[in-house]
Amino acid sequence: MTSPRPLRIAVLGASGYTGADLVRLALTHPRIEIAALSANAKAGQTMAQVWPHFAPYPDLPRLVAAEAIDYAGIDAVFGCLPHAASAALLGTLKGPRIIDLSADFRLKDADVYASWYGGAHPAPQLLSGAVYGLTEFARDALPGAGLVACPGCYPTAVLLALLPLVGAGAVSPANITVNALSGVSGSGRSLKEANLFTEVAEAVHPYGIGAHRHMPEMEQQLAAAAGAPVTISFTPHLVPMNRGELVTCIVEATRPIGDLRAILAARYAAEPFVHLLPEGVAPATRMVRGSNHVVVNVFADRIPGRAIVIAAIDNLVKGSSGQAMQNFNLMFGLPETMGLEAAPLFP
Amino acid sequence: MTSPRPLRIAVLGASGYTGADLVRLALTHPRIEIAALSANAKAGQTMAQVWPHFAPYPDLPRLVAAEAIDYAGIDAVFGCLPHAASAALLGTLKGPRIIDLSADFRLKDADVYASWYGGAHPAPQLLSGAVYGLTEFARDALPGAGLVACPGCYPTAVLLALLPLVGAGAVSPANITVNALSGVSGSGRSLKEANLFTEVAEAVHPYGIGAHRHMPEMEQQLAAAAGAPVTISFTPHLVPMNRGELVTCIVEATRPIGDLRAILAARYAAEPFVHLLPEGVAPATRMVRGSNHVVVNVFADRIPGRAIVIAAIDNLVKGSSGQAMQNFNLMFGLPETMGLEAAPLFP
Amino acid sequence: MTSPRPLRIAVLGASGYTGADLVRLALTHPRIEIAALSANAKAGQTMAQVWPHFAPYPDLPRLVAAEAIDYAGIDAVFGCLPHAASAALLGTLKGPRIIDLSADFRLKDADVYASWYGGAHPAPQLLSGAVYGLTEFARDALPGAGLVACPGCYPTAVLLALLPLVGAGAVSPANITVNALSGVSGSGRSLKEANLFTEVAEAVHPYGIGAHRHMPEMEQQLAAAAGAPVTISFTPHLVPMNRGELVTCIVEATRPIGDLRAILAARYAAEPFVHLLPEGVAPATRMVRGSNHVVVNVFADRIPGRAIVIAAIDNLVKGSSGQAMQNFNLMFGLPETMGLEAAPLFP
């Protein structure tokens, strides 16, 4: 009996946090061969020069310019590039199947994209064919997909919390209020004053109030589930931690809390990564740190008729690279959990 | 010309964080003499033995049992004891004026107290005479007060954000949703697993969902401003930082955002500690760390007709010991800012 | 072809950080079946009740008292109990091979143990047969070992940094000065004021000055390498982070730095977990967080004739549970890296 040949992947944008976390996961994926890593501004450097945690891995492929990769022998490309740059490059690739972690292929409407991302979409012809890769709600489409758009981190958490409830009519699509907390890795490795240790540590503040770019994406998917337009309130806050994201959704319930709980329990009973917690247990980011797991729970609000649905993820794993790998597995007919088995790291 | 005699204070519960922060402030207050410090479980120890930051102050009074203090020569007692214990002791004191930082004298209705704090009120006869010491809204009552109940940290932030708006009818008292973030010092120095560094660092989670004890206090004060009963939604979250508290209030506005802004601007223009930030600037806890300052701002929500009002405080200062000192100053006819002039500590 | 039967393990003390990290690693070890988990004070609870990060693993064995385990069907026992308690229990076990993570079997001399650990050794008859499980220096002894004493976290880092150099005579065994930094998980999950978030965050301090219990263990092993008694200077400091340990060893070199570098390079060239960094690159704990890797480097001191040798580990993995698993693998003839392949988690 011979082993199946490895699947050769390229990671574009391996000098960013999502790219690095994808490489971290790929290193222990039994079917993946890391064939190429790109980072145009750091081409020529080793991953160990760019990243502390790859110091023990001097043999990883050296970083090259994305244009220098021979895509002919690549099975899958993971795009970890900034928006717009991502679509501009990926739109030209022939051959490899593409898992994009940027925002470029999440919105179906190029006009909505333009209004939120400040420019015309670089490859609008690809939008209709792209699969929105919230894995648990995209299993039918993934095996045949050529282009998968991985959801943003906030949408991943919010949609896993709310989609089953909105879809079942148990939660009104009106007046959905989401307060969100995120670790700093969500804002990338860019050299901004706001990302300095001294600015972030021992502090918390909201940002993107009423204007975060993940809003149209959440509204698009919730509207599809509700069968009607949805406008949500969404306020993210920056929290002094590296990883982790927690969303607290205050919603109007049309049924008792017990019913909401039953809907979530049924929907996620067989899911390997999504876990409804026991009654009364609050989701916490430390339950999922470093893993692809999601924890969810629902509570009665003090205001009658309202419910509080809470979910926690690791923004770099289930909120980004882990979900990308989960999608990759399904695209290539592999077990969904392959390479994602690691338990959360605590403390 | 002779200096006025110092005002002699006793701090009960000086082994807790609020007690310690009160001592920190009192050390530089030009009119205060720290006459006595109590901590029944640590009686006999020095403050330097109990607290790292009092290592440079070996001459502070040694801790004694609260019952061992001679209250005859005390001008003011700061009560930093746990609820119930506080009222039980303070209810017996004659002579000194009392500034209580516990929850015991905040609620006017002893039945509400009993239902939230799990037992009959130890001194219900004192409730009607106690002044609710949200300083900016209690200036008339403080000079003559014998007993002042300092607000909880969350109510301080929420009420400063909302009272002027609800009072003016610019914000509906219905459907007020508050998401709150707090540093760990808010939960005290008690030896609970949930307070360990390893549990808190690199993590975030909600707690007291739909059931936090600060809710009735906020509702009581908002109802007074609204002239009608109020039920709010309130979800606090624990954030990995020592100090700081931020409340994000999503409300239904009956007037344009500009009007809300104008109301807050007018109300707080002359306040030494409450600051409406420039338009578009998000409040952040690092703006007030270690100080008695409060920063507030108001934003339009994405859902039409709603506003987001945000406030940040240091939970141990304006949310606790600083506000107590501010109240003390007004009770004794001193300048309101005396001993509270320190600017925030950043980074 | 049939799969080999799983190796059934029991983890004693699964309510502590080392026990929990061992369970985390065991969960993805392809040859391990977690047969029993003990925690006498929490017997009856699930791991998900005791630990946040096992919330996604409701099917882990329920905690039982160590005495309630049927050891007949257990292949290996991992002892994660406090010292003294560990030897008292493990000394009674017949059958399973034992990997002990406590301090009880590290010191060969029961008198030295008594003087440092404050009591007679509970099972001195086992000391001579116990293998000191610093894996890289114990490979010959591990396959036949019935009892393996895993080194302390500090000794692991210090010995990996210095043993090859002292053994080669390139570093004098006299005047070895070690300054060490450790994350808080090293002091366990016990409810001590010193472990509270508020005491640890934004702060640093030394502890156990001149008196840390890991000193005799380091001296014992260094003396064996030097062929003469060794007394070292060792000052550990507590750093506000969960995991990670870094040791900075100032030593007297008898040869040029280049030779020291060559000795380390040769010794660790084939090691899967120990990595000599490129010249001039400082070891950092973020290079190894959450992994079994070790990074080492050597530098010239400003004082002529002295060298600075630095090593970084994750105190819970290579410094504890990971090394225990590495030893287990060798004891049972498995590939040394099995279950330990995960790359470091950064950020």
Place this chain on the structure above:
Amino acid sequence: MTSPRPLRIAVLGASGYTGADLVRLALTHPRIEIAALSANAKAGQTMAQVWPHFAPYPDLPRLVAAEAIDYAGIDAVFGCLPHAASAALLGTLKGPRIIDLSADFRLKDADVYASWYGGAHPAPQLLSGAVYGLTEFARDALPGAGLVACPGCYPTAVLLALLPLVGAGAVSPANITVNALSGVSGSGRSLKEANLFTEVAEAVHPYGIGAHRHMPEMEQQLAAAAGAPVTISFTPHLVPMNRGELVTCIVEATRPIGDLRAILAARYAAEPFVHLLPEGVAPATRMVRGSNHVVVNVFADRIPGRAIVIAAIDNLVKGSSGQAMQNFNLMFGLPETMGLEAAPLFP
């Protein structure tokens, strides 16, 4: 009786952490008027735009270019500029007395400066007249000084720990080994990857091994006390905290520990800011956070004949802006503690 006129100060480099902390202290100094604030790259902005913690102080002078200040009416200039730039500018000023916080006037030998700072000294003619402003050892020189060079943060801590002992001949000037830990504010607000939250949090690493620029400064001052050249070993480490610095000095003692203790006790008995801790109590940065205090202690090492002397400071206060203010007070005949009375902030 009329109040004395305020002393008008200018702070050059008010957009850096040391400049900002100086402004923080100046805000509550009863004799200071902040006349001008410079930051060439941010000229025209308000301090509230540049700094979160000055949000409550909209009336601070707007930032200007250093060249735009009218120095005629300025009593004192605090230089918080980068090295070289500092001397280049300060060397041209006539009139105001100068307190420089840069490295430019600390070293007496322009050649040593050139070899460590990579260029000719911009104003070597000023070196001989500059007072090295380690306040506790410079009281005679400060009242008449026109130019004071404030020590670096590490030298402040190390010299306060060792100068009395070396000066008394109780500690050998040979083989002094210093391991140091510093919070991140020590590396400034510059946009370097190494300063990002994600790189620093949950991590620790050494830097500047054998080559930190504070070494010649410490050696210069220790040599003066010893009456002979001194070469020290110094290894600083970056710790995930905002403020705080701790130095652990391993030295060869020529007298018993009790004598060392007595020397420090006598030397610092009357000092308002330097505190010898009780026997056995380890210095910790949380003892001094946000204050100008210093805590020191001495311990026996395990290697006979050696001692461990440890000191902790806040690197931005006693290690920088606080000591500058302390020097200012003495230069202008004010009480030494004026404006520096605030107790440490804990937690």
